Amino acid sequence: MTVLITEDPGRSIDVYLRPLVDELKDLWTNGVCTYDKATGKMFTLRAAVMWIVNNFPAYAMVSGWSTKGYMACPVCKENVTSCWHAGKVCYLGHRRWLPWDHEWREKDKEFDGNTEHRLRPRE
Incomplete structure (x- = not known):
C-alpha cells in the first residue's frame, strides 16, 4: 500500500x-x-x-470529514452550530447534549442569547 x-x-x-x-x-x-x-x-x-485508535487530525484523514473550520464536528456534521468569535471558530450548541430538564438549556444571556430546545445529535 x-x-x-x-x-x-x-x-x-x-x-x-x-x-x-x-x-x-x-x-x-x-x-x-x-x-x-x-x-x-x-x-x-x-x-x-x-x-x-487515532488522534483528531488522523480521524479527519481516515474518515474524509474535515475537523477544521465551521463544519468540524464529526458527530453533528451539517447540524453543527459554529460562529466566528475572538479570532477563531467557536462551536456552540453544546447544551444540546444536556438532559431536557437541565437549567442551562433555558439560560440565554450566559451563552449565545438563545435558549436550547434542539434534540441532541444522533451519534
Missing part, C-alpha cells in the same frame, strides 16, 4: 483505504472458506475491525 501512495497521504488516505474497507465488509458479510488444521475441517472465516 505504501508504494501506491504517491502524494501527501493526509489529503486522500480515505481514498486509499476504501478498498480495504470494502474487503473487510465482504469478509464480514460473506467470509472466506478456510481450513482449520486443529480439527481438520473447513469453516467460514469472518473478519471485523473492533476499534481503531
